[in-house]
Amino acid sequence: MNQLLNIALRGLSANRLRAVLTMFGVVWGIATVIILVAVINGFRISNEKMFQDMGIDLLVMEYSRFYIKEGTRYPLTFDEEDAKFIQANHPEIEFSAPQLEEWREMQVGDKKEWFGINATTPEMKDIRGYILEAGRFITLVDEENSSKVIVIGARVKEEFFGESGKPVLGSLIAISGKHFQIVGILAERAGFSDWAVIMPISTYKNSLAQLGHGGGWGNRVIYAKLKQQSSYEKTREEIRSMLSARHGFEADDDMAIRFRDFQERRAEANKMLIILFLITYLIGLITLAIGAVGVMNIMLVNVRERVREIGLRKAIGATIFSITAQFLAEALLLMMIGGLIGIVFGTFVVGILRQIPMPEGFPTPIVTIPTIYSALIVNILVGAIAGAYPAYVAASLDPILALRSE
Numbered sequence: 001m002n003q004l005l006n007i008a009l010r011g012l013s014a015n016r017l018r019a020v021l022t023m024f025g026v027v028w029g030i031a032t033v034i035i036l037v038a039v040i041n042g043f044r045i046s047n048e049k050m051f052q053d054m055g056i057d058l059l060v061m062e063y064s065r066f067y068i069k070e071g072t073r074y075p076l077t078f079d080e081e082d083a084k085f086i087q088a089n090h091p092e093i094e095f096s097a098p099q100l101e102e103w104r105e106m107q108v109g110d111k112k113e114w115f116g117i118n119a120t121t122p123e124m125k126d127i128r129g130y131i132l133e134a135g136r137f138i139t140l141v142d143e144e145n146s147s148k149v150i151v152i153g154a155r156v157k158e159e160f161f162g163e164s165g166k167p168v169l170g171s172l173i174a175i176s177g178k179h180f181q182i183v184g185i186l187a188e189r190a191g192f193s194d195w196a197v198i199m200p201i202s203t204y205k206n207s208l209a210q211l212g213h214g215g216g217w218g219n220r221v222i223y224a225k226l227k228q229q230s231s232y233e234k235t236r237e238e239i240r241s242m243l244s245a246r247h248g249f250e251a252d253d254d255m256a257i258r259f260r261d262f263q264e265r266r267a268e269a270n271k272m273l274i275i276l277f278l279i280t281y282l283i284g285l286i287t288l289a290i291g292a293v294g295v296m297n298i299m300l301v302n303v304r305e306r307v308r309e310i311g312l313r314k315a316i317g318a319t320i321f322s323i324t325a326q327f328l329a330e331a332l333l334l335m336m337i338g339g340l341i342g343i344v345f346g347t348f349v350v351g352i353l354r355q356i357p358m359p360e361g362f363p364t365p366i367v368t369i370p371t372i373y374s375a376l377i378v379n380i381l382v383g384a385i386a387g388a389y390p391a392y393v394a395a396s397l398d399p400i401l402a403l404r405s406e
Helices: 004-013 017-054 081-089 125-129 141-146 154-161 201-207 229-249 261-304 307-315 318-357 369-398 399-402
Strands: 058-063 066-069 074-075 093-108 111-121 132-136 151-153 172-175 178-186 194-201 219-226 257-259
Touching: 004 229, 017 318, 017 369, 058 229, 066 194, 074 141, 081 093, 081 229, 093 125, 093 154, 093 201, 111 154, 111 201, 141 201, 154 178, 178 194, 178 201, 194 201, 219 229, 229 257, 261 318, 261 369, 318 369
Parallel strands: 111 194, 151 178
Antiparallel strands: 058 219, 058 257, 066 074, 093 111, 093 172, 093 219, 132 178, 151 194, 172 178
């Protein structure tokens, strides 16, 4: 094996410039795959975090303003007690909590921005799996006393306090002219909660509801955490029936209370990402194929230039297998060196991209071990294909005719 490797190295080193130029296509093909897949991986992980933040493993029930029964339109009242009702009466619900969602203009000093308000109860922390960067979440005492306290998302903190150097906890944010004290900061989740301000639902009703809605009517929602994700479909229909009996709308009315189906949206997003992955690998394969053609050409040139050497080796007893292995090893070595350089170069470029501030909504690219393994495997396969024909030509030479060649 070592002897075969040494022969292959000597064969390539005899034409260094030619080998380097041939490897360029291989390097670029592998680097292209590494960079593009890293970008798509960034989008995949960002999307996964976003769907987890929205509640991929939750039942999310959004109440309409009305329902229609027998041709008559009736108002549909959002009852916060529905959360306790379904938690108490359905065995698959572990936690449940109401939430009022809307957008409001907020102000700190002279800076004004629009952010989301999530008015909810303390149970939401366990339901949504919120992690605090600092401070605390809203408590039952806050809810009972309608305390003017809020927990802010990572982007709210960045927008209002990112450059000020002021302590965030204890600071006040004005919302529709009312001041609320920050008692907690959510850890960044790469989701909508980063842009939200969380407050007790009783605080919202006593301090903001009478001022009118901010950015539209807002949403009236109940979040419910399941004990088993496998029971999602069955539990959803059973809860719809429970709430229809409680409020008076028909059990098959899927517009009165709409369930946000994040699983379906997630599946659609994953399909798009798979298509992007396939396109990326296709681009990489085309580029590698171009590089492989270059490798095949240089190996055929090598065969023509070393006809007498091949004839001499055959004359002194070299087997067809050893001749084939020699030229196949040279092709594979050329592809492997180019592939390794491409991986290092592609990873280096991704490393640079990770240090550059990305535009809003553009995730940080991520290189994964499976990406590197798959690039190496494809590279070896392409190298074997590229070297197979030149190796066959070399092994098929007649030793007598080869020794007579100039």
